[in-house]
Amino acid sequence: MILIVDDRPENILPLKKILELHSFSVDSAESGEEALKKVLKTNYAVIILDVQMPGMDGFEVANAIAGFSKARDTSIIFLSAVNTEKKFITKGYTSGGVDYLTKPVDPDILVLKVKTLHRLYKQQQELKETHKSLQKEIEVRKQAQEEIAGRMQELQSVLASLPQMAFTIAPDGRIEYVNEHWFRYSVDSTTFPQTHADDDVCKEWENYLKNGIEFTREIRLKELTTGEYRYHLLRILPIKQQGILVRWVGTFTDIHPQKLAADLLEQKVEARTKELLIKNLELERSNHELQQFTWVVSHDLKEPLRKIQILNDLIKEKYLTGNVEATAYLDRSINSSARMSTLINDLLSYSQLSTPALFQPTDLNSLLKEILADFEDVISRSKAVITVDPLPVLDTIPGRIRQVFQNLISNALKFSKKEIAPVIHIRAELIEEKEIDSKPSPDGNFCRIVVIDNGIGFDEKFMDRIFVIFQRLTDRASYEGTGIGLAIAKKNMDKHNGLITARSRVNEGSQFILILPVHQVNE
Known part of the structure; x- marks a missing residue:
């Protein structure tokens, strides 16, 4: 929201129209006192503040706004037609303004400055929200880590009951525990299952092990009995206590059927996406044409209608009975009406087409x-x-x-x-x-x-x-x-x-x- 503060409505209106044309929501105040009341109730990204006003001038208003905590991120642009000397510009900046413009103001420059300050305001708000979100996430992770620490005694029994391969790894990378499903793909409990040549992740896993962060990959494992390579989802999670890594817990989940189905679905989705992109492009062009038709109906097609009205008025005013000249006017009116009808029908028919204008x-x-x-x-x-x-x-x-x-x-x-x-x-x-x-x-x-x-x-x-x-x-x-x-x-x-x-x-x-x-x- 943009706030324009000026004691003269005729100065507010053009600025408001220009900013609204650039999709800004605009509010206005005609005095410094009114502006302060609005700032207390509403969050504004940018305030365009006139310097010379009766009662509180722009500098006093800016100083007052600086004391509002909710307006801490609000940028103030001073406008002045009279106070253009260096001392006033300096006072504007020391009063909390981020810019000081003298009238007449170039509307394009003003819009660019407002856009920049509005974008900075939005980024500040997003950073605040991100900061809050990160704080919440940190708290949740701390709670989760504490719960994990309390349940480590139950971990092995849980892993043993899982339908997928499960294992734990010591902080130095040694395998501590594996469940019975492990031996379908590995000959012993200290050796990782054999992966496909294209899925070698040993070096990559070493980096994650060193940095203590979660490792997730899709890999293919060789089943010992059949020699078939099957797709698995490997997830290795670090378990920490008070920020210190105590062990890793990992699983291999067989996703072979889902992977094959997903590959087939991906092919179908890709083909469908191409079709939708083409349709979307056609729809955008069609919508653009509909906007043009609206303008034509409200502008171009009014001329024939005005002509019909003028000619009919002439008939009413000048001719009461059958008259050659009156008939001529009437014929012209009828022709214009027919032309209008044909033009409207053609345009409406065209507006229903989905193809773009050629x-x-x-x-x-x-x-x-x-x-x-x-x-x-x-x-x-x-x-x-x-x-x-x-x-x-x-x-x-x-x-x-x-x-x-x-x-x-x-x-x-x-x-x-x-x-x-x-x-x-x-x-x-x-x-x-x-x-x-x-x-x-x-x-x-x-x-x-x-x-x-x-x-x-x-x-x-x-x-x-x-x-x-x-x-x-x-x-x-x-x-x-x-x-x-x-x-x-x-x-x-x-x-x-x-x-x-x-x-x-x-x-x-x-x-x-x-x-x-x-x-x-x-x-």
């Missing part, structure tokens, strides 16, 4: 025509001018590459200048290498597609942010959107083994550049 030759010209048809009403209202140069046929996953172009065109229409009609131009050329500035080549194996607009543009110093989910360079009041479109476009380009970047200046429009392989290999 690359296939895609005519980008036809795909762009469909996308522009979906934006027809927006283009008409904004008086946008869109020109598309001839585009090549590339191997793509059509549904995903559609999302890329739809997001780029949608942004170009959305982020246009006030009182100036959007002008969008899309061009393409083959290039030699998978690089943004690669030279053009008629026989190139890659295609560079550029989407150019005359919109509001952006400062290229924010390039790393525009493709990060929920990152916006404009305020929500002026331009709608969630900040997720370009992040989705980036993921789809990665799926196509391609690249995406942008070039722009404020108030001078933008160019979004796509690099796609001409041919793809289906895995």
